[in-house]
Amino acid sequence: MKKISEMESIRECSSNYILAVNDTINVIHGKWKAAIISSLLFGKKRYGELQKEIPKITPRMLSKELRDLEANGMVVRTVHDTIPVTVEYELTQSGYAFQHVLDVMLEWGLEHRKSIIGSTK
Amino acid sequence: MKKISEMESIRECSSNYILAVNDTINVIHGKWKAAIISSLLFGKKRYGELQKEIPKITPRMLSKELRDLEANGMVVRTVHDTIPVTVEYELTQSGYAFQHVLDVMLEWGLEHRKSIIGSTK
DNA sequence: GTTGAAACTATAGTTTAGTATACTACTATA
DNA sequence: TATAGTAGTATACTAAACTATAGTTTCAAC
Numbered sequence: 001m002k003k004i005s006e007m008e009s010i011r012e013c014s015s016n017y018i019l020a021v022n023d024t025i026n027v028i029h030g031k032w033k034a035a036i037i038s039s040l041l042f043g044k045k046r047y048g049e050l051q052k053e054i055p056k057i058t059p060r061m062l063s064k065e066l067r068d069l070e071a072n073g074m075v076v077r078t079v080h081d082t083i084p085v086t087v088e089y090e091l092t093q094s095g096y097a098f099q100h101v102l103d104v105m106l107e108w109g110l111e112h113r114k115s116i117i118g119s120t121k
Numbered sequence: 122m123k124k125i126s127e128m129e130s131i132r133e134c135s136s137n138y139i140l141a142v143n144d145t146i147n148v149i150h151g152k153w154k155a156a157i158i159s160s161l162l163f164g165k166k167r168y169g170e171l172q173k174e175i176p177k178i179t180p181r182m183l184s185k186e187l188r189d190l191e192a193n194g195m196v197v198r199t200v201h202d203t204i205p206v207t208v209e210y211e212l213t214q215s216g217y218a219f220q221h222v223l224d225v226m227l228e229w230g231l232e233h234r235k236s237i238i239g240s241t242k
Numbered sequence: 243g244t245t246g247a248a249a250c251t252a253t254a255g256t257t258t259a260g261t262a263t264a265c266t267a268c269t270a271t272a
Numbered sequence: 273t274a275t276a277g278t279a280g281t282a283t284a285c286t287a288a289a290c291t292a293t294a295g296t297t298t299c300a301a302c
Contacts, residue, residue, distance in 0.1 A: 007228060014163055014174065018156045021223050024230035025155060031290070034146060035139045042135055047249055053135065058291060063250060073237045083299060084248045094233045102142050104225045107128060109145035112215045116194045152260070168279050179261060184280060204269060205278045 024101070027072050032057055032065045034102070037091070040075065041099050044090035074098070145222070148193050153178055153186045155223070158212070161196065162220050165211035195219070 010016045028034050032054065039045060039053045051062060066089060069075045074095040078088045091098075131137045149155050153175065160166060160174045172183060187210060190196045195216040199209045212219075 006231060007224070010227065010231075011224075014159055017223075017227065018159045020227050020230055021155050021159065023234065024226040025149070027230075027233070028146070034142050038135055038139045038142065048247090051249095056291095058293095059250060060252090060292095061290065064290095073233065073240065082248095084246095085298080087249065092236075094229075094236050097232065098229060101225050101229045102138075103128070103132075104222050105145040106131065106138065106141050108215075108219060108222045109141055109148075110127060110131075111218065112148070112194065113144065115213075115215050119194065169277090172279095177261095179263095180280060181262090181282090182260065185260095203278095205276095206268080208279065 027069075027074060028098075030065065030068075032061055033069060036062075036065055036069065037074065037095065037098060038102065040089060040091045040095065041102075044088050047087050047089070050089065069095075148190075148195060149219075151186065151189075153182055154190060157183075157186055157190065158195065158216065158219060159223065161210060161212045161216065162223075165209050168208050168210070171210065190216075 010020050028037065035054050035057075036050065039050060045053070047062070047066075050066075051057065051059065054062070057065075066075065066077070070077055073092055075089050075091055078090070080086045080088065131141050149158065156175050156178075157171065160171060166174070168183070168187075171187075172178065172180065175183070178186075187196065187198070191198050194213055196210050196212055199211070201207045201209065
């Protein structure tokens with residue numbers, strides 16, 4: 001399949017590999033993006049709901065990170081003409097697909113923690 | 122199996138999920154760590170070899186990042202009593218296992234790029 | 243005409259990350 | 273005695289990320 005050969009060819013070259021991986025790292029770069037994405041994996045949310053779910057984020061950071069995620073094609077922002085206006089944020093298809101990446105990170109993190117505890121006792 | 126149930130229980134709770142995922146993000150946090158890990162995936166390397174393979178890294182950053190990675194159980198540092206002394210850095214088992222995380226990132230990144238190109242044409 | 247809700251923005255400051263450039267310690271060989 | 277190789281450290285700086293706190297807009301209900 002094409003996907004396999006594309007990955008294979010990138011994996012052969014250390015510098016291309018790093019560039020492609022960094023593309024992904026940049027999308028979740030920073031202190032808050034993983035939290036926002038994780039929160040949105042449980043369903044679309046309004047600005048105020050995100051603020052409540054991510055307790056210590058400032059409004060400035062929340063709106064900046066949401067703008068970044070929107071610019072990167074991770075979330076879509078929808079304004080509803082209710083009174084007062086409400087805004088909903090939802091993951092794109094790519095955004096939802098990112099759960100697989102987070103799950104693999106989670107799994108590795110759990111194993112890694114075990115291996116560290118095992119090696120220091 | 123235990124691993125499944127552990128993951129399932131973490132995935133049920135948004136805040137625990139974020140905490141566990143952040144453990145992993147912190148390990149590769151910063152501009153250079155993914156590059157160092159990627160380079161070491163191709164085999165153990167000496168300090169000077171890493172410096173050549175990662176062209177723009179300063180010696181200060183390289184030694185800082187290597188210290189971080191060592192402290193996090195990602196690499197082991199071995200001093201050989203050659204003349205002059207040589208130092209080798211090698212990934213731990215966890216470090217090598219991290220390739221799976223990077224591969225999933227790579228794969229998602231390639232798909233994501235396609236979906237962005239597809240949506241703007 | 244004041245209050246309140248929603249979704250932010252503005253300004254200023256602190257903290258952390260990263261860069262630039264020079265220097266050190268050790269020892270072997272010329 | 274000077275030079276070179278290896279693996280760094282030291283000092284000072286700039287830039288990016290993040291925080292704190294207050295203010296803005298819009299419209300409706302009281």
